[in-house]
Amino acid sequence: MAQLIREVFVAAFDTESLRAGDDFARLSVPPGRLVMTTDGYVITPRVFPGGDIGSMAVHGTVNDVAMSGARVLYLTAGFIIEEGLPLADLAAVADSMARAAREAGVAIVTGDTKVVERGGCDGLFITTAGVGVLTDDRLDIAGNRARPGDAVLLNGTIGDHGVAVMSRREGLSFETPILSDSAALNGLVADMVAAVPEIRVLRDPTRGGVAATLNEIADRSGVGVLVREAAVPVRPAVRGACELLGLDPLTVANEGKLIAICPADRAEPLLAVMRAHPLGRDAAVIGEVLDDPDHVVQLETALGGRRVIDWLAGEQLPRIC
Amino acid sequence: MAQLIREVFVAAFDTESLRAGDDFARLSVPPGRLVMTTDGYVITPRVFPGGDIGSMAVHGTVNDVAMSGARVLYLTAGFIIEEGLPLADLAAVADSMARAAREAGVAIVTGDTKVVERGGCDGLFITTAGVGVLTDDRLDIAGNRARPGDAVLLNGTIGDHGVAVMSRREGLSFETPILSDSAALNGLVADMVAAVPEIRVLRDPTRGGVAATLNEIADRSGVGVLVREAAVPVRPAVRGACELLGLDPLTVANEGKLIAICPADRAEPLLAVMRAHPLGRDAAVIGEVLDDPDHVVQLETALGGRRVIDWLAGEQLPRIC
Ligand SMILES: Nc1ncnc2c1ncn2[C@@H]1O[C@H](COP(=O)(O)OP(=O)(O)OP(=O)(O)O)[C@@H](O)[C@H]1O
Ligand SMILES: Nc1ncnc2c1ncn2[C@@H]1O[C@H](COP(=O)(O)OP(=O)(O)OP(=O)(O)O)[C@@H](O)[C@H]1O
Ligand SMILES: [Mg+2]
Ligand SMILES: [Mg+2]
Ligand SMILES: [Mg+2]
Ligand SMILES: [Mg+2]
Ligand SMILES: [Mg+2]
Ligand SMILES: [Mg+2]
Structure with a gap:
């Protein structure tokens, strides 16, 4: 076990605190408010066009911290591995996590490995936690700060991730290959909050779109x-695949997208800074915030009609009893 | 799902950042070095004499942060739940985590819930990450700092946790009920480092004892x-159970114990402050650090003989291929 951890994880993640070999990492942080988040990743298939469970476990958690406006600094990596998982598969996932973290400029500083009996888990579960620091006191970005009149922006095309995963799952292939958009958004967010600290809400439209x-x-x-x-x-290609699969792109998961809400008069500069970033080239103002006591989300269709966009119009979520 | 999270987790953990409903927590921290750790908890049976998977998931991670000498502040809680797990079981685990966190003086500030298909996981896996802050610059506690001549201290009886779990698993019962020692050691550690900042190593002897x-x-x-x-x-009672089960108490897991190593001339004040704490009443100096090029751990038996204490003399760990 110690050998597995050393040769697979510590070798791949290659950070000083892991090499120190204590079960904690000691880290320096700039002064500011700390931001923390966590997510578990349980995805079938583990590898999909444009990514795998490892890159997702980094991008997803980096993005959740970034949605506060914070500088993302460190990740933890908890693995639950089913006995019998091929070592090569595990090493590939570790390498993919390491690459994603390096590209995002964050360090995986501590981790855990548990092996469960065959049948005890579906191959591999990864839980990452992330921390960042809010150094800019002007920022106050939260889900409850949207105000009527605000502009709603999106950094690019939607549905890519969900369609890439579902088509691999269903064994579909398309003329134009569809890749997951999985990406770390912390660099984009850093540019956005530096230019427009008045941003009120940031949120990544993952599960449920x-x-x-x-x-x-x-x-x-x-x-x-x-x-x-x-x-x-x-x-x-995504629109076509959604028609084929009976899905509304608005309800399909993304892993490299964000919704930003800001005062209307800050929308232009925000859009400009988003478009200047590689992950925001297709950015657009997609709508506005309304005064509505029923808190409804409406879609104005191309033909000028309106319909309500519901919570779970798309994917079913698993139940628990 | 949102309802489950609100009614089970947010209600139990009852922290401000969870109520805020963002997928990140914004937190204030005193200046100092940040300490992070993570562990996954996969234990059968989920409930055992003296604790359950929930209290363990708090104590284990609090203790891993505390072993750096840091003040433990915040925890994340990631749940992977098998479809069909009774809601009452889940709620009991959440309540147990909440109680353990409250007693340890730490807040569970963000979390995640994933539900996997029946057969996809063994009922319930919990992964917690913990952060703390090292505010005392004098502290330098790490696994590589033991020096020949140092004293080795232990805060109390060993083997209680492992025997409690194993006897529940094997359906054994004893005249004297054996309870897990599962406990948060951060309060004890705070007293120890305040009195003896020269402590060189702290480590909780969990799996492998x-x-x-x-x-x-x-x-x-x-x-x-x-x-x-x-x-x-x-x-x-633990000694008797170990004889029955063919185990060496030295290799059995603990969840509320720590090994402390300090310069010999600081052993007396350290022992005194440990004994003054409820979790250190049975504390003892159990040995010393030697100059030994082979890095062997030896036991001097009651009869004066010596034998080598090996790495995995006890429990077998699961394999991965
Ligand atoms: N998947 C991983 N990625 C990075 N580091 C890891 C990983 N798994 C373990 N480690 C590191 O390896 C060391 C040993 O970890 P391990 O989980 O085996 O020990 P532990 O936490 O003391 O034991 P336990 O988890 O049984 O309580 C720690 O320093 C830990 O940070
Ligand atoms: N087990 C839990 N304990 C405490 N809080 C939780 C727990 N599960 C979820 N939460 C909180 O509930 C909210 C929604 O969590 P959820 O994981 O459903 O959303 P998400 O992370 O945006 O989605 P996903 O995990 O699919 O990416 C977050 O604020 C999260 O911190
Ligand atoms: Mg999340
Ligand atoms: Mg998210
Ligand atoms: Mg561990
Ligand atoms: Mg640990
Ligand atoms: Mg430990
Ligand atoms: Mg989540």
Whole structure:
């Protein structure tokens, strides 16, 4: 076990605190408010076009910290491994995590490995926790701060991740290969908050897609949201696949997208800084925040009609009894 | 799902950052070095005499942070739940975590819930990450700092946790009920480092017991260790159960114990402050650090003989291929 940890994880993640070999990491942080988050990653298939469970476990948690406006600094990596998982698969996931972390400029500083009996888990579960520091006192970014009149922005095309995963799962292939958009958004966010510290809400539309995220924001902030369908970027191949699979792109998961809400008069400079970043080239203002006592999210269709975008119009979530 | 999270987890953990409903927690921390750790908890049975998976997931991670000498501040809680787990079981675990965190004076500030298909996981896995802050610049506590001549201290009886769990697993019962020693050691450690900042090593002898922990320290520090058997506190009931189960108490897991190593001339004041704390009443100096190029851990038996204490003399760890 100690050998496995050393040769697979410590070798891949290659950070000083892991080499020190204590079961804690001692780290320096700039002064400011600390930001923490955690997520577990349980995805089938483990490898999909454009990423794998390892890159997702880094991107997802980096993004959750980044959605506070904080500088993302450190990650923990907890592995639960089913006995019999091929060592090569595990090493590939560790390498993918290491690469994703390096590219995002964050360090994986401590971890854990548990091996469970065959049948005890579905191959591999990863839980990452992330910390960052809010050094800019002007920032106050939270899900309850959207106000009527605010602009709603999105950094690019939606649905890529969910369609990439689902088509691999269903064994579908398309003329144009569809890749997950999985990416670390902390660099983009750093540019955004530096230029427009007035940003009120940032949120990554992952599970449940843009539909779920906007409903959550509407609910937390006590507002309505209007989205203009024509303004929402969707790749033609993704649109085609969604039609085939019977999905609404608005409800499909993304792993490299963010929704930003800011005062209307700050939308132009925010859009400009987003478009100047490689992960925001297709950024757009997709709608606005409304005064609505029912906290409804509406879609204005290309034809000018309106329909309500519901919470769970798309994917079913697993139940627990 | 949102309802489950609100009614079970947010209600139990009852912290401000969870109520805020963002997927990150914003926290204030005193200046100092940050300490982070993580562990996954996968234990059968989930409930055992003296604790359950929830209290363990708090105590284990609090203790790992505390072993740096840091003040333990915040925890994350990641749940992976098998579909079909009774809601009452889940709520009991959440309540137990909440109680353990409250008693330890730490806050569970953010979390995650994933539900996997029946058969996808063994009921319930919990991964916690913990952060603390090292505010005292004099402290430099790490596994590689033991020096020949140092004293080795232990805060109480060994083997209680492992025997409690194993006897529940095997359906054994004893005249004297044996309870897990699972406890948060951060309060004890705070007293210890305040009184004796010269402490060189702190480590909690969990999986693999005192034997594994001392071997790890010997290895990291490049020293030998001598343990005096007669000085190691073991409850008679635990000793009896170990004989029955064919176990050496030195290799059995603990969840509320720590090994402390300090310069010999600081052993007396350290022992005094340990004994003054409820979790250190049975504290003892159990041995000393030796100059030994082979980094061996030896036991001096009650009869005066010596034998080597090996790495994995006891429990088998699961394999991965
Ligand atoms: N997947 C991993 N990635 C990075 N580091 C890891 C990983 N697993 C373990 N480590 C590191 O290896 C060391 C030993 O970890 P391990 O979990 O085996 O010990 P432990 O936490 O003391 O034991 P336990 O988890 O049984 O309580 C620690 O320094 C830990 O940070
Ligand atoms: N077990 C838990 N304990 C405490 N808080 C939790 C727990 N599970 C979720 N939460 C909190 O509930 C909110 C929603 O969590 P959830 O994991 O469903 O959302 P998410 O992380 O955005 O989605 P995903 O995990 O699919 O990426 C977050 O604020 C999170 O901190
Ligand atoms: Mg999340
Ligand atoms: Mg998220
Ligand atoms: Mg561990
Ligand atoms: Mg640990
Ligand atoms: Mg430990
Ligand atoms: Mg989550």
